[in-house]
């Protein structure tokens with residue numbers, strides 16, 4: 001395989017540098033753990049069942065090497081579970097399938113030990129490797145995600161790194177901010193609806209602020225614009241609410257209390273963060289945004305008599 005190791009394609013999902021944050025165990029891909037059943041289920045039957053429920057990209061974690069033929073035939077990728085990370089015979093056999101491999105970090109594994117597993121895959125001729133930080137055993141009782149390690153693994157290896165959130169989406173935004181290329185929920189889908197929502201929200205709204213996408217085709221470019229628009233819509237809505245608060249606090253609010261000097265200053269400040277657009281192009285945009293906010297504030301207060309004087 002001579003693919004660019006910075007981005008790994010798992011069926012229709014690509015995770016990695018320059019690509020959107022994928023949610024595995026959510027909208028973008030699913031995964032199935034055969035380890036959870038301790039080898040008591042037939043791999044081909046379990047995978048066939050998963051396939052009836054989900055037609056998109058499917059990753060499967062084997063219980064043992066005996067599961068690999070079924071995975072080779074019916075899955076889009078293989079997960080080396082944290083518990084098996086240093087089972088090198090399994091790692092090498094899994095890599096030889098030629099499918100993308102997701103290597104979860106063992107709970108006590110160091111960065112070097114984790115990265116070495118990717119090198120085992122490469123030595124088998126398979127460079128389609130994504131890493132997955134799945135946490136260490138800590139004083140908190142369960143496993144705790146190490147986001148510093150996630151970041152270091154991404155920088156050191158250049159490979160995509162996923163964050164395994166399990167059924168708790170509360171660290172989704174932190175993982176995206178730390179550089180995660182994908183968020184891994186589950187396995188399965190049970191009980192993860194709230195976590196999936198948090199992961200989707202972080203991947204959609206936060207990711208455009210903290211990572212750049214480099215789309216290579218029209219659909220991908222439109223997808224990237226959709227994600228920027230989602231972040232923009234969230235901020236515009238929040239801005240409108242704050243502008244409404246200002247109208248209530250000002251002595252004279254609404255259109256009657258418009259402060260053009262303040263508007264000029266805020267456009268100039270924004271132009272410093274948006275040098276491509278500059279003041280000239282930003283001015284009409286912000287004028288429309290501000291007027292929408294004022295209109296909304298007046299509508300919500302039932303007329304133009306805004307501000308404390310109006311309240312009196």
Ligand SMILES: O=C(O)C(=O)C[C@]1(C(=O)O)C=C[C@@H](O)C=C1
Nearest residue numbers: 243246258259260262263290293
């Ligand atoms: O800062 C104010 O005085 C506001 O009323 C807020 C705001 C804005 O939306 O940013 C709206 C109208 C003013 O002309 C200037 C700015």
